[in-house]
Amino acid sequence: MDTHISILYEQHDDFSNFLSEKIRSFNNEHSLHHRESRHKGAVRPLHLIVTNHQQWVGGLTAEVYWGWVEIHKFWFHEEYRGKGLGSKLLAKAEIAAQEMGANRALLTTYSFQARTFYEKRGYQVVGEIKDYPPGSSYYTMVKSFDAEEGCL
Template sequence: MQISVEADPSAEVRERIDRGLDIFNETKAGPLQGSELWVIARDDDGVATAGLKARTYFGWMHIDWLWVSPEARGSGVGSALLGAAETEARERGCTGAHLETYSFQAPAFYEKHGYTRFGQIEDYPPGHACIWLKKRF
């Protein structure tokens, strides 16, 4: 067997590994029922000014990221995106949501929306913290 470190494995290799892990996980935890979830805010010209990317699987939503453009910050669009994602997650049968954010990003935003901290790594990145939050619906 040969071990290699690769920055960009082929799509075939990625799919084989992803699917292999999914198959194993499903034998232990039941159907993955995984699906991407995107919520996009656009201005009157159709330009994306904010967006949320998440995945739903095993009855939970994992928020990968939520971004709001500088010109749209403070307008409530972030709250609207999060609310729409949570509504869709509930419709998909999810019982909650979880995410990770950095201390310099938006932990207070999520806490304002009912999320609670369940883990933290200090000095990741240096001088800051990586914070995990969750919310049961």
């Protein structure tokens, strides 16, 4: 087998797209769930936008698929923090996700972000990467909406 390894130190979109396509093909071949998620409408966006009637002051973005809601971004302007708005927004997002068919939630956060906020609302740490970034931890957290099943 005649091969050559090149090392690049800059972004190479064509190569990145090539690998993404090959991984997508492999996943489609071996996972019915991955294959079905490629169909239009299988992954559904969820956005909750908070405004003060003039501008955006925070919100949440997520996707619902495979019976899960994956929360990607959740942020508020500093002057709106600590007033219960985050709890209210997360609860609304969870209800909307359940109406869209989700029975579990998934998110990631750093130790300097909102781990305790999520734990107070029923999320559990299922994975931790220590010292990422140095001096911090990176957490994967989940919550089950099924009362009989409890948290994961």
